[in-house]
Amino acid sequence: MGITKTNLFTAEQNELALIAKAFAHPARIAILQYLAKTKSCINGTLVQELGLAQATISQHLRELKEIGLIKGSIEGVSISYCINSEKWELVQGLFNGLFDQLNNSCESNNCC
Protein backbone atom coordinates (compact mmCIF):
# COMPACT_ATOMS: atom_id res chain seq x y z
CA MET A 1 0.00 0.00 0.00
CA GLY A 2 2.66 2.48 -0.97
CA ILE A 3 4.70 2.02 2.19
CA THR A 4 7.94 0.04 2.33
CA LYS A 5 7.98 -2.78 4.89
CA THR A 6 11.33 -1.92 6.41
CA ASN A 7 10.84 -4.29 9.34
CA LEU A 8 11.31 -7.26 7.03
CA PHE A 9 14.87 -6.30 6.20
CA THR A 10 18.21 -5.81 7.92
CA ALA A 11 19.48 -2.43 9.02
CA GLU A 12 22.17 -2.58 6.35
CA GLN A 13 19.69 -3.35 3.61
CA ASN A 14 17.49 -0.46 4.67
CA GLU A 15 20.46 1.88 4.93
CA LEU A 16 21.71 0.94 1.47
CA ALA A 17 18.25 1.45 0.01
CA LEU A 18 17.96 4.83 1.69
CA ILE A 19 21.25 6.05 0.28
CA ALA A 20 20.44 4.64 -3.14
CA LYS A 21 17.22 6.63 -3.02
CA ALA A 22 19.27 9.79 -2.59
CA PHE A 23 21.13 8.91 -5.79
CA ALA A 24 17.94 7.95 -7.58
CA HIS A 25 17.35 11.30 -9.24
CA PRO A 26 19.54 12.85 -11.94
CA ALA A 27 19.26 16.29 -10.36
CA ARG A 28 20.82 15.00 -7.16
CA ILE A 29 23.58 13.25 -9.10
CA ALA A 30 24.17 16.51 -10.95
CA ILE A 31 24.28 18.47 -7.69
CA LEU A 32 26.86 16.11 -6.21
CA GLN A 33 28.97 16.27 -9.35
CA TYR A 34 28.73 20.05 -9.43
CA LEU A 35 29.84 20.27 -5.81
CA ALA A 36 32.77 18.02 -6.64
CA LYS A 37 33.78 20.07 -9.67
CA THR A 38 33.56 23.56 -8.22
CA LYS A 39 35.94 22.99 -5.42
CA SER A 40 34.87 26.24 -3.86
CA CYS A 41 31.74 24.52 -2.62
CA ILE A 42 29.44 27.28 -3.79
CA ASN A 43 25.66 27.46 -3.40
CA GLY A 44 22.60 28.06 -5.46
CA THR A 45 24.13 29.00 -8.72
CA LEU A 46 22.77 25.49 -9.05
CA VAL A 47 19.46 27.03 -10.05
CA GLN A 48 21.02 28.49 -13.20
CA GLU A 49 23.23 25.48 -13.71
CA LEU A 50 20.48 22.87 -13.61
CA GLY A 51 17.48 24.71 -14.99
CA LEU A 52 15.08 23.71 -12.25
CA ALA A 53 13.13 26.13 -10.08
CA GLN A 54 14.70 27.42 -6.90
CA ALA A 55 12.18 25.64 -4.70
CA THR A 56 12.91 22.35 -6.44
CA ILE A 57 16.68 22.64 -6.03
CA SER A 58 16.24 23.57 -2.40
CA GLN A 59 14.22 20.43 -1.84
CA HIS A 60 16.83 18.19 -3.49
CA LEU A 61 19.52 19.82 -1.39
CA ARG A 62 17.52 19.13 1.73
CA GLU A 63 17.21 15.46 0.86
CA LEU A 64 20.93 15.15 0.30
CA LYS A 65 21.52 16.96 3.58
CA GLU A 66 19.09 14.78 5.53
CA ILE A 67 20.92 11.66 4.40
CA GLY A 68 24.16 13.39 5.38
CA LEU A 69 25.83 13.29 1.99
CA ILE A 70 26.32 17.06 1.98
CA LYS A 71 26.42 19.79 4.58
CA GLY A 72 25.77 23.50 4.44
CA SER A 73 27.29 26.49 6.15
CA ILE A 74 26.03 30.05 6.21
CA GLU A 75 28.20 32.39 4.16
CA GLY A 76 26.83 35.90 4.54
CA VAL A 77 23.51 36.03 2.76
CA SER A 78 23.95 32.79 0.87
CA ILE A 79 24.66 29.24 1.99
CA SER A 80 27.59 27.10 0.94
CA TYR A 81 26.95 23.44 0.45
CA CYS A 82 29.65 20.87 0.15
CA ILE A 83 30.23 17.16 0.24
CA ASN A 84 30.43 15.52 3.66
CA SER A 85 33.54 13.42 3.26
CA GLU A 86 33.12 11.45 6.50
CA LYS A 87 29.71 10.17 5.51
CA TRP A 88 30.96 9.64 2.03
CA GLU A 89 33.48 7.04 3.10
CA LEU A 90 30.78 5.09 4.91
CA VAL A 91 28.61 5.16 1.82
CA GLN A 92 31.42 3.96 -0.37
CA GLY A 93 32.11 1.16 2.06
CA LEU A 94 28.50 0.02 1.99
CA PHE A 95 28.34 0.00 -1.78
CA ASN A 96 31.68 -1.70 -2.18
CA GLY A 97 30.50 -4.38 0.22
CA LEU A 98 27.48 -5.03 -1.94
CA PHE A 99 29.60 -4.98 -5.08
CA ASP A 100 32.00 -7.53 -3.59
CA GLN A 101 29.20 -9.89 -2.65
CA LEU A 102 27.83 -9.82 -6.15
CA ASN A 103 31.21 -10.09 -7.84
CA ASN A 104 32.12 -13.18 -5.89
CA SER A 105 28.82 -14.68 -6.88
CA CYS A 106 29.39 -14.05 -10.56
CA GLU A 107 32.82 -15.62 -10.61
CA SER A 108 31.79 -18.87 -8.99
CA ASN A 109 28.56 -19.19 -10.94
CA ASN A 110 28.09 -20.83 -14.26
CA CYS A 111 24.34 -21.27 -14.19
CA CYS A 112 23.46 -18.37 -16.48
Next chain:
Amino acid sequence: MGITKTNLFTAEQNELALIAKAFAHPARIAILQYLAKTKSCINGTLVQELGLAQATISQHLRELKEIGLIKGSIEGVSISYCINSEKWELVQGLFNGLFDQLNNSCESNNCC
Protein backbone atom coordinates in the same frame (compact mmCIF):
# COMPACT_ATOMS: atom_id res chain seq x y z
CA MET B 1 4.38 17.56 -11.35
CA GLY B 2 5.67 14.19 -10.34
CA ILE B 3 7.68 13.62 -13.50
CA THR B 4 11.46 13.81 -13.64
CA LYS B 5 12.83 16.27 -16.19
CA THR B 6 15.37 13.91 -17.71
CA ASN B 7 16.08 16.23 -20.64
CA LEU B 8 17.91 18.62 -18.32
CA PHE B 9 20.58 16.07 -17.50
CA THR B 10 23.29 14.06 -19.21
CA ALA B 11 22.78 10.46 -20.32
CA GLU B 12 25.20 9.32 -17.66
CA GLN B 13 23.40 11.17 -14.91
CA ASN B 14 20.09 9.69 -15.97
CA GLU B 15 21.59 6.21 -16.22
CA LEU B 16 23.12 6.42 -12.77
CA ALA B 17 19.84 7.64 -11.31
CA LEU B 18 17.96 4.81 -12.98
CA ILE B 19 20.27 2.17 -11.58
CA ALA B 20 20.22 3.77 -8.16
CA LYS B 21 16.44 3.58 -8.27
CA ALA B 22 16.74 -0.18 -8.71
CA PHE B 23 18.80 -0.28 -5.50
CA ALA B 24 16.45 2.08 -3.72
CA HIS B 25 14.33 -0.58 -2.06
CA PRO B 26 15.50 -2.99 0.66
CA ALA B 27 13.61 -5.89 -0.92
CA ARG B 28 15.59 -5.49 -4.12
CA ILE B 29 18.86 -5.28 -2.20
CA ALA B 30 17.82 -8.43 -0.33
CA ILE B 31 16.98 -10.19 -3.58
CA LEU B 32 20.37 -9.37 -5.07
CA GLN B 33 22.16 -10.51 -1.93
CA TYR B 34 20.14 -13.71 -1.84
CA LEU B 35 21.00 -14.44 -5.45
CA ALA B 36 24.65 -13.86 -4.64
CA LYS B 37 24.57 -16.12 -1.59
CA THR B 38 22.72 -19.08 -3.05
CA LYS B 39 25.13 -19.71 -5.84
CA SER B 40 22.67 -22.07 -7.45
CA CYS B 41 20.76 -19.04 -8.68
CA ILE B 42 17.43 -20.40 -7.52
CA ASN B 43 14.01 -18.84 -7.89
CA GLY B 44 11.01 -17.81 -5.86
CA THR B 45 11.82 -19.36 -2.56
CA LEU B 46 12.28 -15.64 -2.23
CA VAL B 47 8.66 -15.44 -1.21
CA GLN B 48 9.34 -17.45 1.94
CA GLU B 49 12.73 -15.85 2.42
CA LEU B 50 11.55 -12.25 2.34
CA GLY B 51 8.03 -12.42 3.73
CA LEU B 52 6.42 -10.40 0.98
CA ALA B 53 3.55 -11.60 -1.18
CA GLN B 54 4.31 -13.50 -4.37
CA ALA B 55 2.94 -10.74 -6.57
CA THR B 56 5.15 -8.18 -4.84
CA ILE B 57 8.31 -10.25 -5.25
CA SER B 58 7.49 -10.85 -8.88
CA GLN B 59 7.19 -7.15 -9.44
CA HIS B 60 10.56 -6.40 -7.80
CA LEU B 61 12.15 -9.14 -9.90
CA ARG B 62 10.74 -7.58 -13.02
CA GLU B 63 12.20 -4.19 -12.15
CA LEU B 64 15.62 -5.70 -11.60
CA LYS B 65 15.29 -7.57 -14.88
CA GLU B 66 14.19 -4.50 -16.83
CA ILE B 67 17.28 -2.63 -15.71
CA GLY B 68 19.31 -5.68 -16.67
CA LEU B 69 20.82 -6.39 -13.27
CA ILE B 70 19.45 -9.94 -13.26
CA LYS B 71 18.26 -12.40 -15.86
CA GLY B 72 15.91 -15.34 -15.71
CA SER B 73 15.87 -18.70 -17.44
CA ILE B 74 13.09 -21.28 -17.50
CA GLU B 75 13.87 -24.32 -15.43
CA GLY B 76 11.00 -26.77 -15.76
CA VAL B 77 7.99 -25.31 -14.03
CA SER B 78 9.89 -22.65 -12.17
CA ILE B 79 12.19 -19.86 -13.28
CA SER B 80 15.79 -19.37 -12.21
CA TYR B 81 16.96 -15.85 -11.72
CA CYS B 82 20.55 -14.87 -11.41
CA ILE B 83 22.84 -11.89 -11.52
CA ASN B 84 23.80 -10.54 -14.92
CA SER B 85 27.53 -10.18 -14.53
CA GLU B 86 28.12 -8.27 -17.77
CA LYS B 87 25.73 -5.51 -16.79
CA TRP B 88 27.06 -5.62 -13.31
CA GLU B 89 30.53 -4.54 -14.38
CA LEU B 90 29.09 -1.55 -16.19
CA VAL B 91 27.15 -0.58 -13.09
CA GLN B 92 30.19 -0.86 -10.89
CA GLY B 93 32.14 1.27 -13.34
CA LEU B 94 29.52 3.99 -13.26
CA PHE B 95 29.38 4.09 -9.49
CA ASN B 96 33.14 3.99 -9.10
CA GLY B 97 33.38 6.92 -11.50
CA LEU B 98 31.03 8.92 -9.32
CA PHE B 99 32.88 7.87 -6.18
CA ASP B 100 36.20 8.95 -7.66
CA GLN B 101 34.87 12.37 -8.61
CA LEU B 102 33.63 12.97 -5.11
CA ASN B 103 36.73 11.58 -3.42
CA ASN B 104 39.00 13.87 -5.37
CA SER B 105 36.84 16.76 -4.39
CA CYS B 106 37.00 15.93 -0.70
CA GLU B 107 40.76 15.68 -0.64
CA SER B 108 41.45 19.03 -2.23
CA ASN B 109 38.74 20.84 -0.29
CA ASN B 110 39.09 22.54 3.00
CA CYS B 111 36.00 24.69 2.92
CA CYS B 112 33.80 22.54 5.14
Next chain:
DNA sequence: TAATTACATTGCAATATTGCGATGAAAAGA
Protein backbone atom coordinates in the same frame (compact mmCIF):
# COMPACT_ATOMS: atom_id res chain seq x y z
C1' DT C 1 -8.22 -34.19 -19.86
C1' DA C 2 -8.28 -32.25 -15.13
C1' DA C 3 -5.64 -30.76 -11.42
C1' DT C 4 -1.47 -28.80 -9.70
C1' DT C 5 2.52 -25.92 -9.55
C1' DA C 6 5.07 -21.69 -10.30
C1' DC C 7 5.10 -17.28 -11.91
C1' DA C 8 3.22 -13.15 -14.34
C1' DT C 9 -0.24 -9.63 -14.88
C1' DT C 10 -4.10 -6.78 -13.72
C1' DG C 11 -6.48 -3.63 -10.95
C1' DC C 12 -6.91 -1.32 -6.91
C1' DA C 13 -5.84 1.48 -2.48
C1' DA C 14 -2.40 3.80 0.21
C1' DT C 15 1.43 6.49 0.14
C1' DA C 16 5.69 8.84 -1.84
C1' DT C 17 8.00 11.75 -5.19
C1' DT C 18 8.59 15.57 -8.36
C1' DG C 19 8.02 20.24 -9.55
C1' DC C 20 6.61 24.83 -8.93
C1' DG C 21 4.31 29.25 -7.47
C1' DA C 22 3.60 31.74 -3.47
C1' DT C 23 5.05 33.03 0.74
C1' DG C 24 8.20 33.23 4.89
C1' DA C 25 12.64 34.30 7.24
C1' DA C 26 17.06 36.24 7.90
C1' DA C 27 20.94 38.99 6.65
C1' DA C 28 22.95 43.03 4.07
C1' DG C 29 22.74 47.44 2.09
C1' DA C 30 20.32 51.96 0.88
Next chain:
DNA sequence: TCTTTTCATCGCAATATTGCAATGTAATTA
Protein backbone atom coordinates in the same frame (compact mmCIF):
# COMPACT_ATOMS: atom_id res chain seq x y z
C1' DT D 1 13.23 51.47 8.31
C1' DC D 2 12.56 49.79 3.58
C1' DT D 3 14.30 47.10 0.03
C1' DT D 4 16.89 43.54 -1.92
C1' DT D 5 19.00 39.17 -1.94
C1' DT D 6 19.13 34.32 -0.89
C1' DC D 7 17.41 30.48 0.57
C1' DA D 8 13.60 27.56 3.12
C1' DT D 9 8.94 26.08 3.57
C1' DC D 10 4.04 25.42 2.39
C1' DG D 11 0.46 23.84 -0.42
C1' DC D 12 -0.98 22.07 -4.45
C1' DA D 13 -1.35 19.07 -8.87
C1' DA D 14 0.57 15.40 -11.53
C1' DT D 15 2.67 11.23 -11.44
C1' DA D 16 5.25 7.15 -9.46
C1' DT D 17 5.89 3.48 -6.09
C1' DT D 18 4.55 -0.16 -2.92
C1' DG D 19 1.82 -4.02 -1.72
C1' DC D 20 -1.61 -7.37 -2.36
C1' DA D 21 -5.80 -10.19 -3.78
C1' DA D 22 -7.56 -11.98 -7.76
C1' DT D 23 -6.88 -13.78 -11.97
C1' DG D 24 -4.22 -15.38 -16.14
C1' DT D 25 -0.76 -18.52 -18.29
C1' DA D 26 2.19 -22.24 -19.27
C1' DA D 27 4.33 -26.45 -18.04
C1' DT D 28 3.99 -30.72 -15.29
C1' DT D 29 1.62 -34.45 -13.20
C1' DA D 30 -2.21 -37.54 -12.11
